[in-house]
Amino acid sequence: MDVNVVLLISILTTQCGTQTVQNVKDLRTYLFTTNAYDVRVRPIANQSDPVDISFGLSLINIVNLDVVQEVLYASVVLNLSWNDTELGWDPTSYGDLQSIQLPQGDVWTPNIILKNSQSGASGLGYAALNVKVWNNGTVEWFPSETFAAICNINVKYFPFDTQTCPLTFIAYGYLPSEVILSGVPGGVDIGDYETSPIWTLVSTSYSVEVQDDDVKIVFNIELKRKALFTVISVILPVLMLTFLNLCVFFVPCTGGEKSGYSVTIFLSFAVFLTLVEATMPPTSSPISLLSVYMIIMTAESTVITIITQIMIRCSTFDEKKTIIPHWLIVLAELGKFKYCRAKCVRSKNDEVTSVDEKADGVKGVVEAFEDNTKSEKIYTWVEVMNGLDCFLFIVFGIFTVLVAIVMLSVLGSS
Ligand SMILES: *[C@@H]1O[C@H](CO)[C@@H](O)[C@H](O)[C@H]1NC(C)=O
Numbered sequence: 001m002d003v004n005v006v007l008l009i010s011i012l013t014t015q016c017g018t019q020t021v022q023n024v025k026d027l028r029t030y031l032f033t034t035n036a037y038d039v040r041v042r043p044i045a046n047q048s049d050p051v052d053i054s055f056g057l058s059l060i061n062i063v064n065l066d067v068v069q070e071v072l073y074a075s076v077v078l079n080l081s082w083n084d085t086e087l088g089w090d091p092t093s094y095g096d097l098q099s100i101q102l103p104q105g106d107v108w109t110p111n112i113i114l115k116n117s118q119s120g121a122s123g124l125g126y127a128a129l130n131v132k133v134w135n136n137g138t139v140e141w142f143p144s145e146t147f148a149a150i151c152n153i154n155v156k157y158f159p160f161d162t163q164t165c166p167l168t169f170i171a172y173g174y175l176p177s178e179v180i181l182s183g184v185p186g187g188v189d190i191g192d193y194e195t196s197p198i199w200t201l202v203s204t205s206y207s208v209e210v211q212d213d214d215v216k217i218v219f220n221i222e223l224k225r226k227a228l229f230t231v232i233s234v235i236l237p238v239l240m241l242t243f244l245n246l247c248v249f250f251v252p253c254t255g256g257e258k259s260g261y262s263v264t265i266f267l268s269f270a271v272f273l274t275l276v277e278a279t280m281p282p283t284s285s286p287i288s289l290l291s292v293y294m295i296i297m298t299a300e301s302t303v304i305t306i307i308t309q310i311m312i313r314c315s316t317f318d319e320k321k322t323i324i325p326h327w328l329i330v331l332a333e334l335g336k337f338k339y340c341r342a343k344c345v346r347s348k349n350d351e352v353t354s355v356d357e358k359a360d361g362v363k364g365v366v367e368a369f370e371d372n373t374k375s376e377k378i379y380t381w382v383e384v385m386n387g388l389d390c391f392l393f394i395v396f397g398i399f400t401v402l403v404a405i406v407m408l409s410v411l412g413s414s
Pocket residue numbers: 046047048049
């Protein structure tokens with residue numbers, strides 16, 4: 001209760017003080033003429049002691065995290081304060097004047113720079129920016145800036161990646177024995193943070209690192225990408241393409257459509273590969289898993305295109321002139337499950353139905369094959385190619401689904 005009353009009185013006296021313009025002018029004369037304040041002198045009575053700068057950071061906005069250039073653009077307000085023993089006055093002599101505003105160039109300021117700046121080191125604030133000086137000598141400075149900070153990007157789990165970007169500040173030119181930086185209890189203040197459409201702010205932290213020749217304060221900003229856009233615009237279309245790619249085996253070899261179809265799918269993969277690569281840093285040491293997946297799928301599409309071209313060529317052969325290799329017939333029959341059908345037919349003829357025999361696939365193939373040679377069934381090249389289409393559809397289908405499952409589970413587990 002007592003504390004509240006004192007606080008109320010102090011607020012009332014601050015606001016309803018009877019300061020006049022003359023009071024402020026007198027104070028300026030006192031500080032700068034009588035006391036001869038020198039901005040070049042480190043403001044501490046014992047020059048062997050360091051000036052303690054209380055260093056807070058308020059994150060306003062993530063303007064952009066340029067993943068290709070590896071630069072974080074963040075709009076922040078710094079909250080710096082220190083005790084200047086050369087400033088300070090007795091309020092009663094100046095109409096109870098508690099604080100004044102002075103241009104930042106009129107008082108000593110620590111030479112704070114962003115060490116990992118992408119655009120070169122420059123001082124904080126601007127000439128017309130005021131600092132607030134309290135009658136007890138405390139100086140408060142709130143420079144605001146959009147920093148471009150170099151940030152190492154790891155796109156391994158793109159688009160489900162999390163990036164941690166540091167903002168490293170140092171008091172440039174001062175030794176730890178001259179200026180020390182200390183964080184404020186709250187760390188990074190995100191009270192005024194405006195959410196970014198691309199990144200979710202996961203966490204913030206800070207640490208003070210004292211080395212032999214400099215002291216730095218590092219604010220870490222951890223950001224997680226909002227993946228929905230990339231999932232909809234890249235991952236889903238690529239998954240759909242992988243299944244369209246399999247449909248090439250439904251197109252008959254005759255008619256000339258098959259070749260065009262497979263090449264179109266290959267080109268589509270190339271386009272999406274370019275799209276994904278354009279969003280990555282060119283020198284990423286861990287390559288993105290999504291790129292690896294795209295490369296595997298493009299390679300699969302290349303193999304399918306080559307096989308398709310060969311099959312189209314083969315389908316023009318005359319089986320009377322060019323003998324069909326036996327292994328091709330076996331594969332074609334595997335694809336069409338001919339061995340089963342042949343067996344079923346034979347079983348009916350023999351009026352013997354054996355479930356066990358049917359289940360024995362490999363044996364069945366060999367038997368069916370023997371059956372065919374026995375019955376001297378003549379396949380045409382086109383028939384064999386059609387059977388081969390079915391076989392290849394199954395093989396590439398299993399491969400595609402397996403790779404997609406592995407990719408999605410690895411990405412999802414990040
Ligand atoms: C200044 O500080 C140093 C170390 O803290 C101390 O040794 C020295 O005596 C101090 N000087 C004065 C004048 O107080």
